[in-house]
Amino acid sequence: MKINAEKIRELITQIDVIIVAIREEETDAESLLAAIHPVYHKSARNLIHYNAFRKFDLRSTQKKLQKLGVTRLARAEGHLMSSLLKTRFILYSLLGEQPPLIPKAMLSIKNGKRQLSKHTKELLGYRSKGRRVRIMVTQPTQAAHDYQMVYDLVQNGMNCARINCAHDNPEIWSKIIANVKKASKASGKKVKITMDLAGPKIRTGNITPGPKIRKYTPERDKIGNILSPALIVLVPEVMETSKPNTLAVGSDWLHKLALGDTFTFKDTRNKKRKLKVVHVGELEVQVHCYKTSYISTGTTIRCVNRELDDGIVGDLPAIEQSILLRTGDVLTITKPNVLGTTPVFDKDGNLIERPTIPCLLPEVFDRVKEGERILFDDGKIEGRIETIFPDHFEVRITRALEKGSKLKAEKGINFPTTDLGISGLTAKDKIDMEFIAKNADVVNFSFVNSKDDVEELLSELEKLDAINSLSIILKIETRYAFDNLVEILLAAMKVKYIGVMIARGDLAVETGWDTISKVQEEILALCGAAHVPVVWATQVLESFAKKGLPSRAEITDATASLKAECVMLNKGPYINDVLQLLNKLLSNMEQFHEKNEPMLPRMEKL
Known part of the structure; x- marks a missing residue:
């Protein structure tokens, strides 16, 4: 290969400039580094190196290195100084020269990967056999009462159980944790308990309720013929959990109804309608309605086939307005x-x-x-x-x-462009922290925006005597959290062990759909530099969990989670099916990816 010595010396100069800038930034950060926990001392220094490195536009340098068959430094975040020095050594070797002495890198490529692996195990527990990426599963309320469901989750590959403090209460949380621990012990698999602080979620409030009315419509074919009448279930009382086709009519009147009884009533539009009893049960009576009807609280139902007092429709829930x-x-x-x-x-x-x-x-x-x-x-x-x-x-x-x-x-x-100045901890969060400190392995910190939010969380953990015993996952869900990520990580690295959750739903809304892909990559890179494990979250295989069938886009998205150390699944009726698929998908695809590095096994036919 013909060597252009002048171009190689230009590359060496560019790398030397970068190394000098990194050393200067490291010197400026010495007081900050002194506060870092010993577990993260090398990692924090490497993060500062990488942050300084990324202040350069490296694209031209990368293209020139690629033409020489030398690393482009695109995957060097976990061991930056080592990669720079090795690249510099190779360039001097191409010239047949010995490079001038420079202090050795503290972190080799091998040790950089070991740091991330160690931190991941401490934070998220042991990996499943044949799978590097852990799986975190959000626990539904049902997990408090259905041990078999929880046991199946553990058997199907759940490594971490997530409980969201925005829902349920300490009594339910305790029952979920007890079932997770019981299933973990029965399976011989250690499952970590993570709990989300609700944070100051900004939501719309209540709208004036609509009328207390229900609509019933028979099913018709395309030319208007009735395929099946509307089924209305008459019950003594409509509960919060009652189905939408129920009507309360009072217990005494209900027990007088007989099969075949026919009734008339006028709906809210003053249209005359008929009902016919088709089933009489112990606690309910089923009737058919053959025309679209709007029935409200207080509607009078009159029997036409025999002598019977009128029935009155009881209180119905108001229609939710939008x-x-x-x-x-x-x-x-x-x-x-x-x-x-x-x-x-x-x-x-x-x-x-x-x-x-x-x-x-x-x-x-x-x-x-x-x-x-x-x-x-x-x-x-x-x-x-x-x-x-x-x-x-x-x-x-x-x-x-x-x-x-x-x-x-x-x-x-x-409010993506508004600095709301809201602290990451609410009054409710502080109360919930007491439960979390006693019962969980990890606290997932919602709505973190700055190092001040992290300092507040650490102060709260100190009050609860939970510093270094309760691990932390920082949920990155706003543009301010992304912009401040380096200082957020360095503030959190004063304790052990920490992770980052990419809350892709809120983050996409905050940063824009046209920006979220870039933001995800940058978070992965910065966390890689800090040897901080990443949880890939929000809507992973969500339609599968809810409807029982995944889309092609969901499969591709789930595969992208191989860049992280953990993928989070949300609850749904098909969650165990989702878990089985994801477990298989990640296990199969990990031979092609080691985190963000493509791997090339021998190609085989299906």
Whole structure:
């Protein structure tokens, strides 16, 4: 191979410039490094090296190195100085020269990988046989009462059980943990318990309830013939858990009904409708309805085939209201103590009153500015803040579905360009921390935005005497958390052991769908430099978990989790099927990937 000595010397100079910059940044960070826990001393130093390294635009240098058949340093984050010095040595060797002496790197390539492996085992437990990537599974409420389901999760490859403190209560959490530990012991597999702090989630508040009414519609074919009548179930009382086709009619009247009884009633539109009894049970009576009917609380049901007192429909739950928003609409955001309202129109369809919806976090109103973006319901609806008043602000909708998008209560709100100045720990979080410190292995810290949030968490752990006994996973879910990730990691590295969760749902909304791929890669790289394990989270095989069938895109996405140390699954009725598939998928694909490095086994036919 013909050697262009001048170009090689240019490359050596470029690498020397980078090394000098890294050494200077390392010197500036000595006081910060002094506070790092001994477990992370080398890792923190390597993170500082990598952060300095990435302040250069390296693309031209990488292309030149590639042409020489030398490493492009694209996968060097875990052992940066060692890779730079080795590359420098090779370049001098191509010139037939000995490189000038430079202090040795503290961390070899081999030791860099060992650091990550060790930290992963300490944080997330032992890996499953044949699989490097651990699997974390969110536990549903059912896990408190269904031991067999939990046992199956452990048997099918769950390494970590996740409990979200935003749901249920300490009594339920205790039962879930007991079942996980029991199943873990029975299977001979150590399963780590991780618990999420709820954090200051920003959500829409309640909307004024709709009428207490239920609609029943028979199933018809394409030309309008009835295929099957609507089935209505008459019961003594409608409970919160009752199905939508139930009506309460009072126990005494219900027990007088007989098979074949026929009834008439007038629905809310004053249309005359009929019902026929088709089944009489001990606790319920089933009737058929042959035309679309709107039945409300207080509707009178009259028997026509025999003498019988009238039945009265009991109290029904109010219809949950939603606000239909189209591009160009204006939505008023109010403080939490005001119920939301749907828009009001006159008889000609002209808007009389704009819709309103409360935001459940009052601190927001002191921080927002005109012109800032706002997103609702995981980014499905987007707007821009137009006008601000003392007790509310107005939002012009800039993106919604063509036919309009519905906004309901309890939906997330994101302010991606607003510095809300909200602490990562709420009053509820601090109470929940007491339970977590006593019962869990890891706390998942939601809504971390800065090193100050980390310091607050460490202070709380110190009060609970849980420093270094309770591990920490930092949930990166905002653009501020991403921008501050290096200082967040260095603040957390004062204790052992830590990890990072890429909360891809909120993060995508905050940073933008066009940016999330880049953001994911950068988080993986920075955590790789710090030897901090990463949890790949949000919507992994979610449609499979909920509906029982994965999409092709979901399979590809699940495979991408091989870049991380752990993948998180959310709950769903088909979660054990999902776990079996993911376990097999990761085991099969790990021969082609070692973290973010492609591997090449011998090609074989299927």
